[in-house]
Structure formats: C-alpha cells, structure tokens
Amino acid sequence: MVEKVTDIDETADAFSRARSEGNVAEEPAAAGQSDQNGARMREPIFDCHDVNVHYGDKLAVRNVNMALGQNAITALIGPSGCGKSTFIRCLNRMNDLIPSARVDGKVVYHGEDLYGADIDPVSVRKRIGMVFQKPNPFPKSIYDNIAFGPRIMGTKGNMDEIVERALKRGALWEDVKDRLKDNAFGMSGGQQQRLCIARALALEPDVLLMDEPCSALDPISTGRIEDLMEELKQNYSIVIVTHNMQQAARVSDMTAFFTVELDGDTGHRTGAVVEYDRTDKIFQNPSDKRTEDYVTGKVG
Amino acid sequence: MAARAGAQREVFPRASTGSRVADLLFRAAMLFAVFVGFVALAAILFDTVSDGAGRLSTDFITNFPSKVIPENSGIQSALVGTLYLMFLTAFMVVPLGIATAIYLEEYADRNKWFNRLIEVNIQNLAAVPSVVYGILGLAFIVRGPLGLGRVLLAGAITLALLVLPVVIIVSREAIRAVPPSVREGSLALGATQWQTIWKQVLPGSIAGIATGVILALSRAIGETAPLLLIGAAASPRFNPSGLLEPFTALPIQIFVWTQDSDRSFVAAAAGAILVLMVILLLMNSVAIYLRNRYEQKW
Numbered sequence: 001m002v003e004k005v006t007d008i009d010e011t012a013d014a015f016s017r018a019r020s021e022g023n024v025a026e027e028p029a030a031a032g033q034s035d036q037n038g039a040r041m042r043e044p045i046f047d048c049h050d051v052n053v054h055y056g057d058k059l060a061v062r063n064v065n066m067a068l069g070q071n072a073i074t075a076l077i078g079p080s081g082c083g084k085s086t087f088i089r090c091l092n093r094m095n096d097l098i099p100s101a102r103v104d105g106k107v108v109y110h111g112e113d114l115y116g117a118d119i120d121p122v123s124v125r126k127r128i129g130m131v132f133q134k135p136n137p138f139p140k141s142i143y144d145n146i147a148f149g150p151r152i153m154g155t156k157g158n159m160d161e162i163v164e165r166a167l168k169r170g171a172l173w174e175d176v177k178d179r180l181k182d183n184a185f186g187m188s189g190g191q192q193q194r195l196c197i198a199r200a201l202a203l204e205p206d207v208l209l210m211d212e213p214c215s216a217l218d219p220i221s222t223g224r225i226e227d228l229m230e231e232l233k234q235n236y237s238i239v240i241v242t243h244n245m246q247q248a249a250r251v252s253d254m255t256a257f258f259t260v261e262l263d264g265d266t267g268h269r270t271g272a273v274v275e276y277d278r279t280d281k282i283f284q285n286p287s288d289k290r291t292e293d294y295v296t297g298k299v300g
Numbered sequence: 301m302a303a304r305a306g307a308q309r310e311v312f313p314r315a316s317t318g319s320r321v322a323d324l325l326f327r328a329a330m331l332f333a334v335f336v337g338f339v340a341l342a343a344i345l346f347d348t349v350s351d352g353a354g355r356l357s358t359d360f361i362t363n364f365p366s367k368v369i370p371e372n373s374g375i376q377s378a379l380v381g382t383l384y385l386m387f388l389t390a391f392m393v394v395p396l397g398i399a400t401a402i403y404l405e406e407y408a409d410r411n412k413w414f415n416r417l418i419e420v421n422i423q424n425l426a427a428v429p430s431v432v433y434g435i436l437g438l439a440f441i442v443r444g445p446l447g448l449g450r451v452l453l454a455g456a457i458t459l460a461l462l463v464l465p466v467v468i469i470v471s472r473e474a475i476r477a478v479p480p481s482v483r484e485g486s487l488a489l490g491a492t493q494w495q496t497i498w499k500q501v502l503p504g505s506i507a508g509i510a511t512g513v514i515l516a517l518s519r520a521i522g523e524t525a526p527l528l529l530i531g532a533a534a535s536p537r538f539n540p541s542g543l544l545e546p547f548t549a550l551p552i553q554i555f556v557w558t559q560d561s562d563r564s565f566v567a568a569a570a571g572a573i574l575v576l577m578v579i580l581l582l583m584n585s586v587a588i589y590l591r592n593r594y595e596q597k598w
Contacts, residue, residue: 126490136481
C-alpha cells in the first residue's frame with residue numbers, strides 16, 4: 001500500500017509540523033538517526049490544526065496541533081480525563097455520534113479536510129478503522145463478523161478469501177480456521193479483540209485507531225496484540241490511546257503526552273497536549289517537566 | 301450462663317425467641333398470599349373443566365353456535381373470528397410498533413419536548429382501560445370518520461390500537477438491551493445508521509420483540525370489552541367472509557352464552573373458555589420458547 005521510504009528528511013518535515021503548544025521536538029533531524037523502532041515515516045497522514053472539542057459548552061480538548069506520521073505507531077498517553085480518547089475519536093469522526101460534541105479546527109487527512117462540508121462521515125470511517133476499549137464483536141459467527149464490513153461496502157470478490165486474509169492479518173486464522181461458523185461470543189477476550197482488529201482490517205483501511213485496545217485483556221493477550229501491532233505497522237498507520245506507559249514505550253514510535261488542565265473559575269477539566277515527540281525522547285529525555293513527572297510515575 | 305460461671309461467653313448473640321417467631325409469622329403470611337392466588341386459580345380451572353370438559357369434541361370446534369339446541373352449539377365462527385383478529389392485529393401492530401420503537405430509541409433526541417411528549421403519552425396509553433379503546437373504536441372506526449361499521453377490520457384496528465403501546469414498550473426494551481458498543485462497532489466499520497439498525501440492532505433484539513408481540517397479542521385475543529362496544533355479532537352461524545364483514549370472537553361468544561337465560565349454554569361457555577385458555581397457553585409457551593432459545597445474551 002505504501003512504498004518503503006527511507007528519506008529521513010521527510011520525517012523531519014513531519015516533526016517540524018508537530019506543533020503542540022510550542023513543545024515541538026527541537027532537533028527533528030535526530031529523529032531519523034536513532035529511529036530504533038524502524039518506523040518508515042513519510043508525509044503525515046493526519047495533520048491537526050488547532051483542534052478543539054466541545055461537549056455542549058464545555059471544552060474537552062483544546063488546541064491540539066499534531067502531525068501523525070505514516071506507517072508509524074503513535075501513542076497518546078496521559079492521565080484519565082485528559083481527552084486522549086476524545087481526540088482519537090475526532091480522527092474518524094466518531095464524535096459525530098455524540099449529539100452535543102462539536103469539533104473545531106482542522107483535521108487534514110491526506111490533504112483533505114476531514115471535517116469539510118461535503119465529507120460523509122460514513123466514508124471516513126470506511127477508510128479509518130477503529131478498535132475499542134472493550135472487545136465488541138457482533139453476536140454473529142466469526143465469519144460474519146469479518147464479512148460485515150465488506151458486505152455493507154458492497155465488496156465484490158470472494159468473501160471466503162477476504163475473511164481468510166483479514167483473519168491472517170489479525171493473527172487469528174490459526175486459532176479459528178476450523179470454527180469460522182461459531183459464534184464470536186465463544187472466543188476469549190484476547191481473541192475477540194483480535195477479531196475486532198481483523199474486522200477493521202477487512203475493509204483495507206490505511207489507518208487503525210485503537211482506543212485502549214488492551215485495557216480489558218490479560219498480559220498474554222496484550223503481548224499478542226502488541227506483536228500484532230508491530231507487524232501491522234508495515235502496512236498501516238496506527239494511533240493508539242493507552243493508559244499503560246510501558247505499552248506506549250514498547251510499541252510506539254511517537255508519543256503524545258496529554259494532560260488535564262483545571263479551570264480554576266469554572267472547575268471544568270480540559271485536556272491538552274503537553275509534548276509530542278519520538279517515544280524514546282518522551283520517556284528518556286522529555287522537554288517538559290510535566291511529561292517527566294508523568295512518565296517517571298511522580299504524578300498520574 | 302451463670303451456672304457455667306461465665307467461662308464460656310457467647311461470641312455470637314443468639315436470636316431471641318421473639319425474632320424467631322416474627323420470622324416464622326412472616327414466612328407463613330407470604331405462603332398464605334401464594335396460597336390465595338393458587339387456590340383461586342385452581343378453583344376457576346376446576347369449575348371450568350368440570351363444566352366444560354364434557355363439551356370438548358371436534359363437533360364443538362366445527363359447529364356453529366345454535367340458539368335452539370345447546371348440545372349442538374359450537375364455536376367455529378368465534379374461533380375463526382379470533383384467529384382472523386389475531387393475525388390482522390399482528391399485521392398492523394408489528395410494523396407500527398417496531399418502527400415507533402426504533403424511532404424513539406435510535407433517532408429521537410430525548411432533549412426535544414415533542415419526543416418526551418410522545419414517550420409520556422405511550423406510557424399513559426398502555427395504562428388506559430380497554431373499554432376506553434372500545435369507545436374510541438365505536439366513535440371513530442365503526443362510526444365517525446372511518447365509518448367501517450361493525451366489521452372484522454374495525455375490531456382488528458381497535459385491538460391493534462389497544463396493544464400498540466405495549467408492543468412499543470417491549471420493543472424499546474429489547475432494542476435498548478443491544479449494547480451501544482455494538483452500534484459503535486458497526487458505525488466504525490462505515491455502516492450507515494440504517495444499516496446498523498437493520499443488520500445489528502434488529503437481529504440482536506428480534507427475539508425480545510417477538511416475545512413481547514406474542515404476549516401483547518395474547519392479551520388482545522382475550523379482550524371482551526372493546527369488541528362488545530364495537531358490536532361483534534352474537535352467535536353468528538357464519539364465518540367472516542372478508543375484512544368488511546360482521547364477525548365474532550371467542551370472548552364474545554363466551555359472554556353471550558353466559559348471559560343466556562337457558563342455563564344449558566353454561567357448559568358451552570365453559571368449553572369455549574377451555575379452548576381460549578389452550579390458545580393463550582400455547583401462545584405464551586411459544587413466547588417463552590423464543591425467549592429461551594433465541595434471546596441474545598450480551
């Protein structure tokens with residue numbers, strides 16, 4: 001889907017556009033040199049400009065400016081209520097489903113404004129897959145779970161092949177190939193979550209948004225999902241919200257640290273990005289004191 | 301205690317005699333309550349069976365009611381009328397009830413005053429006595445704007461209106477039982493809202509809806525008051541031949557026979573009650589079976 005790119009300068013370019021309250025990576029060139037995770041980043045897929053999200057008249061997330069790279073895993077970390085889940089839901093317009101939610105600013109996806117007047121959120125969600133906190137398989141067979149997306153898209157072609165390919169990509173084929181007609185509710189939690197990932201992959205999206213995908217899973221299932229993410233990033237870009245800092249450190253190439261700001265007058269809590277940088281930098285040498293306190297476990 | 305010189309203290313204070321007696325008394329009172337209901341039911345059942353069991357035969361089912369010879373009287377027209385009523389009512393109430401439930405659960409913005417008004421109205425309508433629906437049916441369907449006359453369709457429309465609120469309420473509950481995460485999962489795959497409703501929400505709630513619809517219909521076919529008001533025919537010796545033809549139904553036939561001055565019609569009434577009870581029992585069994593077999597556990 002995406003050609004291999006080794007051009008480091010483009011990565012740097014992506015960083016230079018990563019403006020989050022001025023806490024930008026100061027030495028973008030360093031990104032390429034020590035890109036130990038081997039991410040091949042190119043132009044950013046998402047370019048967010050001054051994104052504000054309101055629930056009613058309450059500001060939930062303010063002023064997010066971030067460029068999310070291609071074929072990389074970007075982790076969004078931060079304490080509860082910091083708006084990272086709210087923000088990730090802006091990236092495939094899931095916030096449209098909440099009547100009171102309003103998204104301002106610009107989210108540019110491959111050069112097109114995701115919130116443009118003539119953009120259909122349904123077609124956005126077909127391109128940008130999402131996996132949720134709690135595995136949410138449909139009460140149907142494993143096969144029908146995978147086939148649901150392609151069927152509603154009206155995909156022509158051999159459905160058996162589509163299902164097999166998606167399950168293989170989701171590292172689930174070997175587990176379930178003999179019981180494709182069984183109800184998905186009979187699977188373990190970890191298998192259900194991989195099914196949900198495979199289900200999203202069946203639509204051939206180019207981005208996978210994962211909202212705390214492992215929070216309901218045991219460590220072994222979590223490990224398998226993380227391995228899977230590592231494989232998937234060859235072909236897909238992944239944005240993951242996680243409460244688990246070790247997970248962010250293990251799997252991601254880039255990390256954004258969100259925090260909660262308490263408005264002293266109104267008592268409203270608003271999320272904002274403190275720092276967005278390479279994961280190793282965030283965890284080893286963060287620029288902002290708040291990031292350092294959080295990743296070293298002093299707060300949060 | 302004192303005799304043992306306090307060597308052994310009670311760690312757990314023993315229940316006083318008073319509280320033990322109170323416990324027993326309450327238990328006895330509850331059992332009595334159960335007993336009253338059970339005995340009443342058993343008495344009715346026994347009385348009906350002893351009166352009517354002797355009448356049950358194929359002839360009783362296939363004969364038309366006779367005003368002259370009680371022994372030859374049958375329930376064909378009433379049974380056929382009841383079955384027609386049931387299917388016609390279902391035909392009207394199922395699409396209307398489910399569509400309303402979908403609108404209220406999936407589309408309506410609960411902050412809008414008219415949606416809240418609709419909700420409150422439906423709740424209230426479910427509690428309106430059935431005789432009031434009979435008056436409505438008489439005024440608006442038999443006479444009035446629709447002016448259908450005392451016909452099968454008028455009866456079915458009235459019964460449909462009667463059970464519509466119940467069908468809406470049970471359908472909403474079944475739809476609400478489908479967890480939001482399923483809708484989210486479907487929408488996140490690029491399904492439209494209608495696709496999500498049609499392919500996820502409805503299949504996930506159809507067992508609950510079907511159960512509720514059957515129970516609502518079993519209430520409808522037991523109703524007497526609205527049909528009496530509408531003017532179902534008394535002991536007709538013919539089946540309704542069309543939607544706009546006179547009709548009767550089992551409860552009406554039972555009512556007519558019990559009112560007859562000739563006491564020998566009592567046995568026929570009891571026989572008809574038994575037939576009606578068997579139908580209701582069958583319907584409830586189907587509902588229970590559907591619920592146990594197909595209800596989605598989330």
